[in-house]
Amino acid sequence: MTNTTADNRQTRAPASGRVPDMTVTAVPAPPVTNRFLVPAAAAVTVVLWASAFIGIRSAGVDYSPGALTLGRILVGTVALTVMAALARKLRLPRGRTLVGIIVWGVLWFGLYNLALNAAERTLDAGTASLLVGLAPILIAVFAGISLGEGFPARLLLGIGIAFAGVAGIALASSSGASDAVSVVLGLAAAVVYAGSTILQKRLLPTVDSLTMTWLGCAAGTVACLPFAPALLDELAAAPTSATLSVVYLGVFPTAIAFATWGFALTRTTAGRLGAATYAAPPLAVLMSWALLDEIPAPVALVGGALCLAGVLVATLRLRS
Template structure:
């Protein structure tokens, strides 16, 4: 008698290299976002907050357009998803950059790093409550260790010159950072990550167009080094880093990926040391080590 019971299809195993793609994408994002502090410092003296934000994301949009065209992945969403992506882009690429650029005009480096360091904590809390990711003990422990490291870096680099308005702008940037991550995590199942990054950057660019006259005026007198720094910010920490961030966020939890960004602070210290000759203090080095230790604790299972 012949057995006619249907046999379930066998799903082929993913390539062995697939499990390394998410950590690799997260690492690219962290390294490039760490380098953004150097770029902002280099360009921020010659470009005002609005002009720098517009120039950066305009270059980012052009770069992402080329990337999307080469990848042939552009599939525009519709309806509420399209509106959501546009709102996300205005917040993440537009308002976040404006708030952070404006804050760093008068905010000392230590306070700025401490305020931005609140974002991964907010992401973990928001993700645990609204996305059902929960509050894994190792994630919370890692975030606590990493934030202690950020506090150490802040103590070492603070000049004590922090105005109330600048602090408020820094806090606003951290809240926008966390909220935008939550929005992106919810939208990614409905839209391809590179398409979302491209469309969001375009929306942020359109929102910043009122700064065009200021950008053109400052572009005419800014030194080449500052303009090249702005271009660098658009190509690498914006286009490439946000593309790899979207890829990783699609495939892991928001809490763990947010915790991974704590590694940007010690990387920025090392880059500043190597490129700008700014020798970190022992306290800053200890803080950087704590940041890296916390990231390892929180993201050991990043996949």
């Protein structure tokens, strides 16, 4: 029996990660968290972020990019304050951690939203989502530069495929100079997305995810206060439906989705979580088609498919 037990430990432990039987009852939480809560949190984030592209198009008719950014993250900050108060787990960081969170918040909540809102002034929701969907490949690039992971052949191949897709999207959106600028803004949003994810992953070991999300959103709100006069003017003139879209963006794709994203990112790697976002662009295209009656041009869809293929080649490793 001793030999059998030893053999079982040698063959099973590396595959399943289970601890010996006498301790397994003492640590039931990690398997449950990893197997159920993290995928659920990732799924909530992906669905809500996909819906954000639709909300931006809906509200962007009546709200300028800066006003929409401020309105969204202002509502998000209020919602996160309520969530944090109910959770009773705020522990304010200090020093470099606090500075890092402020920088992250200005980038992630302020600059990212501003670039995306401006891009969707002329790009349909599906095309914008396909451009932002390049973020996982950019995360791999940033990891290669900042973490010394290098640039393997599959990453370089994936980059080539993805940017061929970007060229297709740009070709489909080349009806005017404003469209070309919007494509660049969509790419800029993807760059900020990727950089913010790397920065967030580095900060999370020193602060809990809800506190970081709340502080980051508040920092982004303060940075966007120069848009307050425009927001007040447009709020007075906008129809109720557009304002409700702003509220939706603040509560769901911002407060809830960023909270679930931070929860999942604390418990898994940035690369694995980034892989979950592959589903966001197809979902956004379907939602845009169903709710806004808009769909990307065929060339843009082909370009988007190439973008996603490049991301998959670059970030997914083959298993033997």
